[in-house]
Amino acid sequence: MTQLILEQALNGLQFGLMLFLLAAGLTLVFGIMDMINLAHGSLYMVGAYLAAEVTQASGSFITGVGVAMLGTGVLAVVLEVVLLRRLYARNHLAQVLATFALILIANECVRIVWGAQTLMLNAPDALSGPVRIGGFLYPSYRLLIIGVGALIAGLLYVLVARTRIGMWVRAGASNREMTEALGINVRLLFTAVFAFGAALCALAGAMLGPLLAVQVGMGESILILAFVVIVIGGIGSIRGALVGSLLVGLVDTLGRAMLPAMLRALFSPEVASSLGPALASVLIYVLMAAILFWRPEGLFPARA
Amino acid sequence: MSEHLLEIEGLETSYGSSQVLFGVSLTVAEGEVATLLGRNGMGKTTTVRSICGLEKAGGGSIRFAGQRIEGWTPDRIGRAGIALVPEGRQIFPNLTVRENLVAFAANRHAAREPWSLDRIYAFFPSLEKRSGNLGGRLSGGEQQMLAIGRALMTNPRLLILDEATEGLAPLVREEIWRCLDALRGSGQTILVIDKYVERLIALANRHTILERGQVAWRGNSAELDADHGIWHRLLGV
Ligand SMILES: Nc1ncnc2c1ncn2[C@@H]1O[C@H](COP(=O)(O)OP(=O)(O)OP(=O)(O)O)[C@@H](O)[C@H]1O
Ligand SMILES: [Mg+2]
Numbered sequence: 365m366t367q368l369i370l371e372q373a374l375n376g377l378q379f380g381l382m383l384f385l386l387a388a389g390l391t392l393v394f395g396i397m398d399m400i401n402l403a404h405g406s407l408y409m410v411g412a413y414l415a416a417e418v419t420q421a422s423g424s425f426i427t428g429v430g431v432a433m434l435g436t437g438v439l440a441v442v443l444e445v446v447l448l449r450r451l452y453a454r455n456h457l458a459q460v461l462a463t464f465a466l467i468l469i470a471n472e473c474v475r476i477v478w479g480a481q482t483l484m485l486n487a488p489d490a491l492s493g494p495v496r497i498g499g500f501l502y503p504s505y506r507l508l509i510i511g512v513g514a515l516i517a518g519l520l521y522v523l524v525a526r527t528r529i530g531m532w533v534r535a536g537a538s539n540r541e542m543t544e545a546l547g548i549n550v551r552l553l554f555t556a557v558f559a560f561g562a563a564l565c566a567l568a569g570a571m572l573g574p575l576l577a578v579q580v581g582m583g584e585s586i587l588i589l590a591f592v593v594i595v596i597g598g599i600g601s602i603r604g605a606l607v608g609s610l611l612v613g614l615v616d617t618l619g620r621a622m623l624p625a626m627l628r629a630l631f632s633p634e635v636a637s638s639l640g641p642a643l644a645s646v647l648i649y650v651l652m653a654a655i656l657f658w659r660p661e662g663l664f665p666a667r668a
Numbered sequence: 669m670s671e672h673l674l675e676i677e678g679l680e681t682s683y684g685s686s687q688v689l690f691g692v693s694l695t696v697a698e699g700e701v702a703t704l705l706g707r708n709g710m711g712k713t714t715t716v717r718s719i720c721g722l723e724k725a726g727g728g729s730i731r732f733a734g735q736r737i738e739g740w741t742p743d744r745i746g747r748a749g750i751a752l753v754p755e756g757r758q759i760f761p762n763l764t765v766r767e768n769l770v771a772f773a774a775n776r777h778a779a780r781e782p783w784s785l786d787r788i789y790a791f792f793p794s795l796e797k798r799s800g801n802l803g804g805r806l807s808g809g810e811q812q813m814l815a816i817g818r819a820l821m822t823n824p825r826l827l828i829l830d831e832a833t834e835g836l837a838p839l840v841r842e843e844i845w846r847c848l849d850a851l852r853g854s855g856q857t858i859l860v861i862d863k864y865v866e867r868l869i870a871l872a873n874r875h876t877i878l879e880r881g882q883v884a885w886r887g888n889s890a891e892l893d894a895d896h897g898i899w900h901r902l903l904g905v
Contacts, residue, residue, distance in 0.1 A: 528770070528771055531763060531767050531770075531771035532771060534760070534762055534763055535760045535763060535771060537762075538760050538761060538762045538763075539758055539760060541722055541742070542754065542758045542760070543760075544741070544742040544743045544746065545720050545721075545722060545742045545743075545745075545751075545754070546743075546746050546751070546771075546772040546818070546819075546822060547743050547746035547747040547772060547774060547776075547822060548743055548746075548772070549741075549743045549744075550743065551741075601762075666762050
């Protein structure tokens with residue numbers, strides 16, 4: 365039992381860290397520019413497809429991931445300069461409509477280029493086996509994801525908490541006008557942040573590719589989770605995004621694994637087996653509602 | 669002409685369809701302290717926000733250090749050497765005191781004795797004790813000092829203060845006035861908006877009074893001091 369919990373906790377950690385890669389960019393876009401970007405998940409999808417394509421062509425997973433990050437980052441710059449900039453001053457409804465259109469366009473483009481069927485993205489052979497941790501075997505590729513996720517989270521922390529660029533980003537998230545008046549070109553800063561966030565999306569898409577299916581629509585389901593994360597963490601806060609991601613990753617994964625078993629102790633097997641999955645899938649929304657009840661601004665709000 | 673660091677002529681600014689400034693003209697010479705006065709809602713904040721590019725000037729010209737800056741973005745105006753201590757302080761609550769100060773430090777105009785973190789802390793000793801605290805945790809007076817320090821760290825050619833003493837306890841207010849005196853002594857060019865006419869008469873020597881978005885009076889300290897009718901009529905004191 366404890367072994368199962370431990371293993372599921374590691375899975376939750378792994379998923380949470382990947383979720384963080386998406387949520388980090390999303391929360392900054394929302395926090396600094398007050399922009400709702402539904403197409404954030406599409407960048408994740410594009411990253412996964414690029415990684416699958418390039419890995420296949422080059423035979424190197426690392427090359428695939430690198431090209432996916434770079435390519436998605438460049439795509440993001442084009443997207444930001446050509447389209448998103450026009451949306452900042454608009455209201456949220458206009459932003460939602462326009463970026464929802466982007467989702468549809470992105471999905472269609474991917475279908476045209478790669479077809480409708482699921483793409484294969486294989487983890488490097490060297491990482492296909494399990495490793496022994498304590499008393500149980502755990503897939504080494506998942507460990508790699510945890511390692512990469514933790515590394516990026518650490519790097520982001522240093523960038524945001526310790527550098528001047530990080531100070532500008534935090535200042536911009538809390539009071540854009542004043543940040544500009546003090547001489548910072550927030551628009552340019554934002555293009556850079558957006559591109560960086562897109563590259564992280566691509567990294568998440570590429571890393572999760574071998575675990576989940578690389579397919580059209582993969583961006584939407586994770587986007588919803590990413591929004592839950594940033595609402596829990598507080599809009600505009602990187603720290604909030606990290607804590608929120610880990611919470612959502614753990615609660616979602618552990619809930620799905622444990623809840624049916626726990627219910628079986630209370631209800632009849634039939635009731636438990638139908639109630640369990642249903643309850644598990646709403647668990648993170650219950651978590652979000654509970655946190656918003658206590659802290660309407662989220663855990664670490666950037667604005668005062 | 670070009671002896672004036674800031675030269676505004678015929679400035680008109682609107683919020684949507686409601687015009688607030690109707691041809692405001694104003695000059696500030698290098699090294700002097702000038703004031704912008706007027707009762708509530710007469711357009712003082714709108715004027716300085718227009719100078720800083722935070723509101724769009726619908727008409728007129730703003731010349732700073734020989735360049736036409738109306739229509740420039742706020743960040744470009746900031747880098748050109750105008751720093752604002754805004755109404756309501758607007759320090760960054762999620763940055764520490766130290767970060768609020770160092771994040772925007774620059775010396776773009778080669779100030780001979782540039783401001784540094786140490787100098788700001790010597791200037792405002794109470795800030796040094798709070799160095800690691802988040803800006804949002806400070807008292808009103810400390811936030812005001814931080815807002816001034818943050819602006820000074822950009823080593824501005826023109827410092828603009830919008831109601832820097834508003835809502836402060838008398839002792840803290842005095843400290844702000846002493847700081848402004850010291851800044852003037854060091855040759856800092858300042859445009860100040862405030863309600864305390866007596867202090868401003870002592871601090872500055874060029875005064876402009878706004879009345880419903882237009883310049884209703886301008887003159888030096890002796891003239892303002894001599895005519896208390898102006899105080900009652902235009903300043904409501
Ligand atoms: N964002 C805004 N939208 C619409 N009208 C505004 C806005 N800001 C200010 N005004 C109006 O413009 C006029 C001038 O306001 P402004 O803030 O410039 O005055 P002020 O002289 O700074 O006043 P105070 O002494 O109260 O700070 C006022 O009538 C005010 O109601
Ligand atoms: Mg005002």
